[in-house]
Amino acid sequence: MADGYTTTAVHPVRRRYDSEHTVPQSDISMSVVTDDTRFENIRRRSTIYGLRDRSSGCCAINVEPILFLITCCFGLMSTNSSLFTYWARCVEIASENQEKYSHNVTYTCALIAKSNNTLQDEVERDIASMKIWLQICGCLPTLITSPIVGNWSDRNGRKAPLLFSLLGFFLSNLIQLLATLTYESINIYYWSFSGELLMALFGGGAATFSTALAIVTDDCRHKLKPGSSTVPFRVGLASFIQSLGMLTGTFIVSQMSVPALTSVERHAESYFKVAFIQVGFSLIALIYAIFFVRETHFPKREDFQYNQFDQLDNIEEELDETSGQISTHKKSIIGKFQNYFGQIFGVLLARRPGWTRLCLCVSVFFVFIEFLSFDPALLLLLVKRMPFAWNDKLFSYFSLLRTILTSVGMVLCPLLLTLFHWLGKDSLLIILALAASAGASFLTAFATTTNQIFYTCMFAVLMGGMQPAYRSFLPRMVAKEETARLLTAVTIIMSFSPILSSIIFNSIFNATLDWWAGFSFFVAAIFQTVVFFGQIVIHLLMRPQWKLEKQLRAHRGLENEDREIDYHPGDAEQRSISNTAVDSDSGSRRENI
Incomplete structure (x- = not known):
């Protein structure tokens, strides 16, 4: 049976696209053409369409x-x-x-x-x-x-x-x-x-x-x-x-x-x-x-x-068992949504070497739990009560101080880690940030004075490093062309975090308001502690692969120096071990597009 891209039964739009643009028939080669040459094509046409060249x-x-x-x-x-x-x-x-x-x-x-x-x-x-x-x-x-x-x-x-x-x-x-x-x-x-x-x-x-x-x-x-x-x-x-x-x-x-x-x-x-x-x-x-x-x-x-692929996205191909030909028909709305979410969440489910797939999925779940446990609006309800009795100005000063220290931590923590030669620096930064987050929640839960609430701002510097650390840690587990789909999947999952956070912690706050108003923060601290120990396990599982990748990069560097091989953008990208998907049938590595 001929491939779907070359058979005569394929939709005419697809044949016209292939014949007019002479694009290589595989998805991988098409990706290379569009990703590596698209900017150059726009720049070459800028004089025709009156566009300014922004390269300078x-x-x-x-x-x-x-x-x-x-x-x-x-x-x-x-x-x-x-x-x-x-x-x-x-x-x-x-x-x-x-x-x-x-x-x-x-x-x-x-x-x-x-x-x-x-x-x-x-x-x-x-x-x-x-x-x-x-x-x-x-x-x-x-x-x-x-x-x-x-x-x-x-x-x-x-x-x-x-x-x-x-x-x-x-x-x-x-x-x-x-x-x-x-x-x-x-x-x-x-x-x-x-x-x-x-x-x-x-x-x-x-x-x-x-x-x-x-x-x-x-x-x-x-x-x-x-x-x-x-x-x-x-x-x-x-x-x-x-x-x-x-x-x-x-x-x-x-x-x-x-x-x-x-x-x-x-x-x-x-x-x-x-x-x-x-x-x-x-x-x-x-x-x-x-x-x-x-x-x-x-x-x-x-x-x-x-505009051409808009038509192709709406078409399904099926093999007619009686004639042996490929028939096409438009996808239903449900089929479109299934295809969309299948492509997005397929990044999390793709087989990868070692413990990478497990660590990737668990890390995304940990991100969800960490954001689930943080609700600044609930903190306002706590500090408005006795023995704190904060007014609006004091709460705004507290928010300003915490925001400043968090912003400083976003820049300072990654810079300090560049001074050390450790494997998995971003993972270590996540561990430190989770420990600081749990410490801040425990201190808030047991606080009895305003000063103790302000002491939690000390943890904000380390907590500020969590966002850039996760932005570095998660994409390292997937290939370059999978990064956008990974971030989209994380965004969709994170969209449920505020809903569940309100259902869980606001309900706990209402139920425990009379005998311990800070109990919801104690529960949040327990969640964050579990994530802290879970991230340590992930670090230990991924460390052997990081060590092997470091040795392979050093080996490639020596080979390139000996053979004097120059890198060209059109060449195949060298993959690390952990961000390479594994074919479920043959067990060989492949690239997911």
Whole structure:
């Protein structure tokens, strides 16, 4: 039987594509052509289509201001939204039961931690319960819309999906602003659910950041040569800008916050001012994207025609047993989703040498558990209670300090590890970060003073190294062409983390509020301790393979020096042992495309 790419029964679109472009018939060779020559083809056609050659202008500003503005908004939102929800629900609940609590509602809420524990318990149980449904409302639609926006970006260009997601982000912030103006007359949850759902329908924050970062990557594509381990300046700059934006947003909240005991009017106005700044930043980002962001991806002008493969993606091939011919018919919607998720999660299930596949799957599960155990909104409910009784300004200062130390750790920890010649540095950094995370949770659970809560910031430096460590550790276990699918699978799995986190830990907080408010943090510390010991086991299982790979790299280096073999981009990529998939039938190594 002839191969599906050469038989006469194949769909005519496929035959026309092969004859016109003379692409090698295997998927691997097609990948080489499209990955290695696509940028060169665009550059050669730039004079025809009026495009500017960006090879000499990689450092020109494009989407970086949007990254800064959006992360500023998230820094504002992460702190101000929790504080405002607490205040608004206190006012609303007290207003509904004025005969039970007090006729002066705002003054009662200003003294909530010291004068009325019954009202405080009711407010915190209400927020903890509704947080579960808010997470479900925001996360589940994002699981559907975010991959659609990403696929749209790959097939039709970056700018239109970016504008689409920025529009949803602006409208969500506008709803937050309306909530600060009407919370005394309209239940805040009406606005909260509307904002979460609207933002999710436009792809959520995941679509906004992924599209913006894809533009940065496109601008520096010519520096991402095969075999190069250097991080382009634009990629590092984008990460720094994101960290700076979060710091700026948190700092603005700390300066705008006014304790309720100082002035109830100014305290309520501070929420409006922060929300107004959020709307302003998101509007500026949208306007900048419309007029100043340059398109960086032109799939229809390249040799790899996405519009042709749109037709092929919708076709299934089946072998007719009676005639021996290949018949084709369009895939159903269910078939498309099965094919999509099969390609994504197949990266985790592909056979690999040694313990690599097991360690990869367990590591992804550990990432899920670690993020599951972290909920800053729950910390706010804890520190608002006695014996802490924090006001908004103190909580914003704490968030600012922790964000600064976490950002320092993201840079400092990887730099310090370069001074040592150890195997699996990123794994060791993950182990240290997990130990620090568990220590911070244990200290929070047993804390009885404000100083003890602030002591947990000392662990933030080591915890900051977790994110870059996982970004390095997980991709090392797969081949280069599997990296995007691996990160997509991790993103999909991580989307369920906020939902389960709210269901588990908010329920525990409600159940143990009367006898130990910090018990939920104790449970989180237990989870993190289990992940800590699990990562040690993974390190021990992977260490023999890392050692063997190091010996093979040294051996290849000696051979190249002796034979004076130069590397060419078109040559086959040298694979490490752990990131090479293994054929389940023959046991030989193969590359997954």
